Amino acid sequence: MVTLVFYLAAAVAVGSALVAVSHRSPVVNVLSLVVTFFCVAVNYALLGASFLAAAQILVYAGAILVLFLFVVMLLNAPELPQAIDPRPIQRWLGAAAAAATALAGILLVVAWRVTPPVAGPGGDAAALGRLLVGPYLFAFELIAVLLLAALVGAYVLVKRKH
Amino acid sequence: MWAELAVTAIKLVVAAVALLSSVVVMVWVERRGAAFIQDRLGPNRVGPLGLLQPVIDAVKLFFKEDVTPATVNRGLYFLAPMISMFVALATFIVIPFGSAKGVELFGVPFGDFIVAGDLEVGILFLLAIGSLGVYGIVLAGWSSNNKYSLLGGLRSSAQLISYELSMTLAVLGVLLATGSLHLGDVVSHQAGALWRWNAVPQVLGFVTFVIAVFAETNRLPFDLAEAETELVAGYHVEYSSMKFAAFFMSEYMNMATAAALIVTLFLGGWTLPGLHLEGWLGLAVSVGVFLAKVAFFLWLFVWVRWSLPRFRYDQLMEIGWKGLLPLATLNIVWVGVAMTLGWL
Numbered sequence: 001m002v003t004l005v006f007y008l009a010a011a012v013a014v015g016s017a018l019v020a021v022s023h024r025s026p027v028v029n030v031l032s033l034v035v036t037f038f039c040v041a042v043n044y045a046l047l048g049a050s051f052l053a054a055a056q057i058l059v060y061a062g063a064i065l066v067l068f069l070f071v072v073m074l075l076n077a078p079e080l081p082q083a084i085d086p087r088p089i090q091r092w093l094g095a096a097a098a099a100a101t102a103l104a105g106i107l108l109v110v111a112w113r114v115t116p117p118v119a120g121p122g123g124d125a126a127a128l129g130r131l132l133v134g135p136y137l138f139a140f141e142l143i144a145v146l147l148l149a150a151l152v153g154a155y156v157l158v159k160r161k162h
Numbered sequence: 163m164w165a166e167l168a169v170t171a172i173k174l175v176v177a178a179v180a181l182l183s184s185v186v187v188m189v190w191v192e193r194r195g196a197a198f199i200q201d202r203l204g205p206n207r208v209g210p211l212g213l214l215q216p217v218i219d220a221v222k223l224f225f226k227e228d229v230t231p232a233t234v235n236r237g238l239y240f241l242a243p244m245i246s247m248f249v250a251l252a253t254f255i256v257i258p259f260g261s262a263k264g265v266e267l268f269g270v271p272f273g274d275f276i277v278a279g280d281l282e283v284g285i286l287f288l289l290a291i292g293s294l295g296v297y298g299i300v301l302a303g304w305s306s307n308n309k310y311s312l313l314g315g316l317r318s319s320a321q322l323i324s325y326e327l328s329m330t331l332a333v334l335g336v337l338l339a340t341g342s343l344h345l346g347d348v349v350s351h352q353a354g355a356l357w358r359w360n361a362v363p364q365v366l367g368f369v370t371f372v373i374a375v376f377a378e379t380n381r382l383p384f385d386l387a388e389a390e391t392e393l394v395a396g397y398h399v400e401y402s403s404m405k406f407a408a409f410f411m412s413e414y415m416n417m418a419t420a421a422a423l424i425v426t427l428f429l430g431g432w433t434l435p436g437l438h439l440e441g442w443l444g445l446a447v448s449v450g451v452f453l454a455k456v457a458f459f460l461w462l463f464v465w466v467r468w469s470l471p472r473f474r475y476d477q478l479m480e481i482g483w484k485g486l487l488p489l490a491t492l493n494i495v496w497v498g499v500a501m502t503l504g505w506l
Contacts, residue, residue, distance in 0.1 A: 027238070027304060034297065041290075051343075054286035062293025063323060066300070070319045073304050073312065124282055125343050 006046055013039035026072045030065055037061045051125040165268035173276065174255065181254045184418040185411050188460060189216040195464040220407075228403040231306070238305035243401065243408035246298030250412035252291050254419045256284040258346050260432045260449035263440045275346050275432070276445065284345040285337065288423065289330060292378070295416070296322040299380070299387060299397050302409070306400035314396025317475065318387035321377055324482040325384075329374035331490035335367040335497045336360050336427045339506050349431035356435055361428040363506055367493035368428045370486050372459075375420045377482070380413060382467040386475055421459035422452075429455055 016035040023029055037060045044053035132140045190213060197204025205212040230239070255277075262272035281287050296319055303315020337343060339360060340351045352358050361368040377384035388396035398409045425431060432448040439447050473481065500506045 031238075031297075031301075034294075050281070050283045051286065054283050054290045057290035058286065058293055062290060062296070063326070066293075066296050066319050066323055069297075069300055070316065070323075073300070073316060073319075125286075 002046055006043060009039040009042040009046075013043070027069065030069045030072055033068075034061050034065050037065070049124075051128055165270050168268060169270045169272075177255050177259075178251065180259075181251065181415050181418055182411075184460070185414040186216045186220075188414045188417065188464075189219060191461070192464050192467075195461070196468045199465070199468040223404060223407045226403040228405065231308075231400050233307045234400060235305040235307065238301045239400075240405075242298050242302035242305060243405045243412075244298075245301065246295065246412040247408050249291055249295040249298065250415035250419070253288050254415070254422070256281050256288050256345060257419065257422045257426055258349060258431060259422070259452050261439075261444050263444060275349065276449075277346065280346070281344075283343045285333060285343050285348070285427075288345075288419075289326075289333070292419075293322075293326060295412075298409075298412070302401065303387075303397035306397070308400055310393045310395075311397050311399050314387045314389070314393050314399075317389075318380065318397060321380075321384065321386060321478060321482075324479060325374045325377035325486070328370055328482060328486035328490045329378060331487070331494060332367040332371035332374065333427060335364050335490075335493045338494065338497045338501065339364070345426055345431075349426060349433060352430040353433040354435060359428065359430045363500065364428070364493055364497060366489050366496065370490045370493065371428065372424060373481075374486055375424060376463070376466065377478070379416045379420050379463075381417065381463055383470040383473050384478060385472060386478055389472060391472075417460060417463050418456070421456045421463070424459050425452065425455040 013036050016032040016039070019032040020029050020036060023032065037056060041053040041056040041061070044050075044056060193215065194204045194212060205215040208214040208218050230236070258275040258277035260276040262276040277284075299318045299322075300315040303311040303313070303318070306312075336348060340348045342348065342351075348360075352360055356362065376382075380387050385396075388398075390396070393399075398406055401409060432452040434448075434451045437447065437451070438444075497506065
């Protein structure tokens with residue numbers, strides 16, 4: 001049952017990610033990204049990381065992508081025409097790189113039998129909190145400073161116009 | 163195994179039926195309440211006191227012509243009401259609504275309280291799924307291909323994001339005091355005395371949360387997304403018949419969930435100081451206490467709607483960012499200080 005849900009969510013995640021980069025309508029792109037994030041959150045929940053799953057939906061699907069959608073709708077971005085392909089080389093390079101990464105992942109697991117690290121029990125909020133203010137305290141505080149810098153930067157950029 | 167599945171199924175059905183019947187009751191309360199506040203009679207012809215009016219309303223909506231305008235984006239136009247309904251139905255299931263000490267069904271004990279879906283991160287689940295609700299409104303506005311709808315959708319997305327921030331920060335104070343994301347723990351932490359209810363020590367958080375919830379449910383004075391005087395009907399201008407009813411019903415279900423959440427987080431949920439009953443009697447009484455508290459806040463929604471005028475858009479943003487956000491932050495600072503000093 002869990003395996004079935006996992007493969008279903010994984011397949012939908014990959015499929016909607018493909019739609020997100022290939023569909024011509026910007027609104028559909030954003031929406032399929034929402035579906036991707038939702039399916040990734042389902043897989044987090046299956047791994048027992050319920051806090052991460054909820055945070056993924058709350059932050060990415062529920063807040064950041066709403067802002068994306070807001071901007072797309074506000075600018076009224078038109079659907080892209082089909083024929084024009086200004087960067088054919090980059091497109092092929094991107095596809096090749098993606099394929100190579102996928103192949104490397106499969107080889108790692110199948111041929112060289114690298115076992116991926118399995119998340120231990122305790123993916124809940126309390127365990128995560130203890131990790132953040134324990135071993136990773138410095139990185140945690142650093143991110144806070146980085147976000148503050150971004151906030152100040154945004155403020156300065158807005159202020160300059162007036 | 164089968165008994166447990168059956169009990170879970172019964173809990174889910176009870177929660178869904180309770181939520182849907184709250185819509186029926188609220189339609190009547192809203193219409194009669196509006197009439198009462200405006201000193202007129204209101205619908206009083208169908209059944210005693212007009213109690214059957216919601217039934218007539220529902221039948222009317224069913225038999226209305228279902229128009230799909232030619233220029234809409236068909237896929238998203240049909241998807242939008244479904245998202246709204248899904249979100250409204252899914253958020254309610256994690257709310258615990260009664261004490262169940264010593265209650266068994268088919269040999270399966272209920273645990274300490276009755277809840278449809280007992281999640282360890284209950285409150286986060288509710289906030290996460292609830293945050294997806296904005297897509298229903300935004301997509302309805304965009305896919306209708308109508309400038310009024312689009313304006314309504316845009317306003318609503320900005321509004322919901324702004325107020326979600328203050329709402330979540332207000333919840334954070336409660337979670338700090340409880341030390342758990344589990345809604346059952348939140349309630350049992352408040353049991354015992356009136357001053358233990360989170361609304362007393364965290365009155366700032368309580369006020370912030372209640373105001374933010376009005377904005378999150380798109381109710382007046384924050385119903386800028388509909389604003390019929392300027393936007394016709396906002397995001398659902400182009401919806402008719404049952405697709406319109408889906409938006410309408412999800413608004414009322416969100417109201418019920420919001421009222422239940424206020425009660426659970428800040429007013430002790432199903433508990434009442436001095437009430438220690440067990441078994442089926444305890445279950446019935448505690449559910450009654452919970453419903454009474456929820457009913458008060460549902461009436462508050464109606465009361466405010468028919469008493470206050472709508473805010474202007476700039477006022478709405480100002481209240482959200484310059485009023486509620488500092489208040490919610492202040493509340494967190496207060497809770498932190500009080501907990502460090504051992505007052506909470």
